[in-house]
Amino acid sequence: MTKTSGSLFRHHPFLIGSVALFLYLFSSALLPAPCLAASLPDALKIGVLAPLSGPYAAGGTSFVQAATLAVEQVNSDGGVFGQPVTIVVGDTQGRVDVAKSEALRLVSREKVSALVGAYLSEETMGVMEVAAAQRIVLVVPVASTAEITDKVRREYTRYRYVFRVGYSIPQWAEMIAEFLSDRKIHRYAFVGAGIRWNLELGETLERIVAPRGITQVYTAYYSPGNPAFDTVAVAAATCSPDIVILADPGRNSVSFLKRLREAAPALPVLSIGGALGDARLAASIPLSAPIYVQAAAWRGVSLAATAYVERYEHRYGAPPVGYSDTLPYDAVTVLVAAWRKAGSAATEAVVPVLEHGTFAGAAGAYRFDAAHQALWGTGPGALHGTFVRWERGGARIVFPSR
Amino acid sequence: MASPLPQVLLDGLFAGGTYALMAAGMALILGVVKVINLSHGAFFTLGAYVAYALAGRGVGTPLAAAPLAAVIGFAFGVFLGKSFVNPVRSHPFALPVGTLACALLFEQAAQMVWGPHPLSVAAGAPWIGPGGLVIRRWGVIAFLSSAALLGGLKWVLSSRPGLPLRLIAEDEEIAGSLGMDVEAIRYLTFGGACAMAAAAGALLSPSGAVTPTMGRAPLLLSLVVVIVAGMDSVAAIFLLSIGLGIFGNACAWFLSPQWSYVALLATVCLLLSARPAGIVALAGRRD
Numbered sequence: 001m002t003k004t005s006g007s008l009f010r011h012h013p014f015l016i017g018s019v020a021l022f023l024y025l026f027s028s029a030l031l032p033a034p035c036l037a038a039s040l041p042d043a044l045k046i047g048v049l050a051p052l053s054g055p056y057a058a059g060g061t062s063f064v065q066a067a068t069l070a071v072e073q074v075n076s077d078g079g080v081f082g083q084p085v086t087i088v089v090g091d092t093q094g095r096v097d098v099a100k101s102e103a104l105r106l107v108s109r110e111k112v113s114a115l116v117g118a119y120l121s122e123e124t125m126g127v128m129e130v131a132a133a134q135r136i137v138l139v140v141p142v143a144s145t146a147e148i149t150d151k152v153r154r155e156y157t158r159y160r161y162v163f164r165v166g167y168s169i170p171q172w173a174e175m176i177a178e179f180l181s182d183r184k185i186h187r188y189a190f191v192g193a194g195i196r197w198n199l200e201l202g203e204t205l206e207r208i209v210a211p212r213g214i215t216q217v218y219t220a221y222y223s224p225g226n227p228a229f230d231t232v233a234v235a236a237a238t239c240s241p242d243i244v245i246l247a248d249p250g251r252n253s254v255s256f257l258k259r260l261r262e263a264a265p266a267l268p269v270l271s272i273g274g275a276l277g278d279a280r281l282a283a284s285i286p287l288s289a290p291i292y293v294q295a296a297a298w299r300g301v302s303l304a305a306t307a308y309v310e311r312y313e314h315r316y317g318a319p320p321v322g323y324s325d326t327l328p329y330d331a332v333t334v335l336v337a338a339w340r341k342a343g344s345a346a347t348e349a350v351v352p353v354l355e356h357g358t359f360a361g362a363a364g365a366y367r368f369d370a371a372h373q374a375l376w377g378t379g380p381g382a383l384h385g386t387f388v389r390w391e392r393g394g395a396r397i398v399f400p401s402r
Numbered sequence: 403m404a405s406p407l408p409q410v411l412l413d414g415l416f417a418g419g420t421y422a423l424m425a426a427g428m429a430l431i432l433g434v435v436k437v438i439n440l441s442h443g444a445f446f447t448l449g450a451y452v453a454y455a456l457a458g459r460g461v462g463t464p465l466a467a468a469p470l471a472a473v474i475g476f477a478f479g480v481f482l483g484k485s486f487v488n489p490v491r492s493h494p495f496a497l498p499v500g501t502l503a504c505a506l507l508f509e510q511a512a513q514m515v516w517g518p519h520p521l522s523v524a525a526g527a528p529w530i531g532p533g534g535l536v537i538r539r540w541g542v543i544a545f546l547s548s549a550a551l552l553g554g555l556k557w558v559l560s561s562r563p564g565l566p567l568r569l570i571a572e573d574e575e576i577a578g579s580l581g582m583d584v585e586a587i588r589y590l591t592f593g594g595a596c597a598m599a600a601a602a603g604a605l606l607s608p609s610g611a612v613t614p615t616m617g618r619a620p621l622l623l624s625l626v627v628v629i630v631a632g633m634d635s636v637a638a639i640f641l642l643s644i645g646l647g648i649f650g651n652a653c654a655w656f657l658s659p660q661w662s663y664v665a666l667l668a669t670v671c672l673l674l675s676a677r678p679a680g681i682v683a684l685a686g687r688r689d
Contacts, residue, residue: 057518058613194660220659228662229610230413231654238406251520255610262528262538263409275520281611284522 043086044345046071046332047106049117049127054094059249059274059324060119064089066325067116069315070332080339092118099123103130113345114139116331121145121196132158137347139335140164141327144172144197149371161347163354163368165334166327167376167385169197173205176245176272176294178378179387179399180214185243187217189236191256192247194221201247217241229259237264249273249324254281261286270294277321282390291390292398295322297363298386300397308362330361409535410655411648416541418647420606422548422640424624426555427598429639432628434571434591437487441501442624443617444508445475445596449603450612451516457523464523465543467604475600476593483592488585512614520611540609547605548640551598556636567591630673632680642681
């Protein structure tokens with residue numbers, strides 16, 4: 001029997017619905033970014049690498065939104081050299097191989113002038129190799145493994161195109177240690193997803209806080225596939241820590257915090273990695289004990305930070321989480337400022353400007369050390385980051401005191 | 403609390419309840435419609451989003467959201483069953499791929515409507531039992547609902563109203579020759595199973611984060627439970643779910659959280675290699 005296309009669709013309304021839904025979803029979801037770049041042939045392009053699918057899609061989406069906001073701000077200020085700036089997005093899916101191939105695509109086919117990304121440390125290590133081979137500037141916003149800037153220090157000639165605006169693991173641990181000391185914490189539990197930066201941060205933090213008389217009494221890393229939250233929450237509570245440090249940038253942080261609140265309602269939690277910086281999530285978690293969130297910047301820390309938060313909220317309808325959005329925003333802002341100072345987007349002109357200049361961002365003034373690491377920490381002249389505490393009416397900045 | 407072990411085991415019991423809740427609908431589809439429905443997890447997600455949407459409008463309890471989620475799940479399930487599953491059913495490879503595509507389409511749609519960011523439904527304070535034992539509300543709901551659903555399913559299948567389902571499960575041709583509308587019973591059964599998944603999603607929404615891909619893990623676990631238990635015994639599905647929940651938590655407690663999933667799946671592999679047709683399947687019964 002031969003079926004015509006007409007009879008096929010008449011007997012299968014599901015097919016019609018599916019095809020229509022498919023065309024609608026994928027035309028609106030995938031077309032805007034390439035179209036934007038294609039419609040502006042003289043635009044300077046920035047390649048943005050972030051996971052828009054997979055377990056870290058939420059952080060990746062914030063990442064791209066913030067980068068888009070930064071570019072819109074640049075263009076509203078007249079662009080660069082009279083040209084508009086656009087971003088071309090590569091979805092890394094949270095995978096190293098995809099991140100590398102997307103980086104290569106952005107450089108070789110899209111002809112971007114610089115890269116911003118990626119999200120996970122594992123992905124970024126792969127993208128570093130592409131940047132080094134293609135001799136293109138790579139600005140790293142959130143990936144925090146120390147190995148990124150260690151490589152720049154050890155093999156400067158090869159990796160001198162790589163700059164990190166976000167904090168490295170040792171810097172991050174130092175900021176957390178200062179916060180724990182300020183809160184008079186003596187015992188803490190460290191719990192998080194079993195991904196590279198967590199494992200590295202857990203070990204580094206334990207080493208850094210030991211001289212301060214602070215002890216890590218429990219450590220657990222759950223696999224994103226089956227987190228076994230119940231047992232981890234019970235075990236963490238059983239060790240009687242003063243605080244639980246929850247290191248998870250993904251959705252599992254919400255589930256774990258709920259379990260922990262049920263098992264130990266009076267146990268304070270410090271969330272790092274950005275997930276619990278979302279006000280909508282915080283509203284659904286009982287505030288029977290403090291919930292602290294570590295962020296790169298927050299509303300009220302400075303005029304620049306407040307202006308950024310208000311722009312973000314106005315543009316996307318919800319405030320930023322202060323980490324996976326703020327740092328990419330600053331990465332694009334710093335990069336464009338370097339282009340302007342250099343008078344060119346050429347790699348060889350931009351690298352020395354980034355090495356010696358100071359650049360204003362939402363989190364403060366960025367300067368890079370010899371390993372191309374932005375200066376974060378607790379000392380004078382460093383970017384400090386901020387710690388907030390969720391309360392009924394919103395978040396209150398608790399550290400550093402202004 | 404003197405020892406945390408009772409708490410770990412109780413939490414395992416509740417975790418098993420969540421597996422059983424999902425497995426109830428999966429068993430119905432596999433047993434009667436005889437298809438592997440890889441969109442089952444998407445209906446679970448749909449139910450959770452219904453609960454989230456209602457919570458935003460002041461309907462705070464997932465118990466109130468479950469009936470609406472079930473109705474929506476049933477409507478979509480019947481549409482999917484009638485338009486896609488029934489016509490394609492005779493092609494064994496097309497159906498899993500098609501239902502998987504449906505699940506991915508739903509995830510994409512959910513991401514566009516609600517965004518990729520995790521959302522959350524308030525869980526409410528747990529009850530405190532003897533010795534400081536924490537009794538999670540959603541855990542109790544999952545356990546009781548799964549027991550009720552699977553108990554109801556067992557009753558339906560063993561009583562007169564369930565005769566058409568049993569007959570279709572045994573031999574569709576005989577059922578058709580007796581005047582039963584096999585096609586209609588199939589897509590209505592499919593819709594009913596989807597309603598169960600959606601209700602399960604609504605009931606369990608406070609237990610974690612609501613995201614477009616949240617249905618994937620329950621889909622895998624429910625599929626494992628139904629295949630390992632075999633579709634012939636509803637009681638075995640319930641007991642195996644509870645057993646795996648407790649076993650997984652015990653492994654996480656005594657070994658390491660990272661080992662619980664590995665141990666659980668290794669046990670499943672061992673059970674399947676020993677009893678490929680399911681642990682309660684009777685050898686040669688189909689013959």
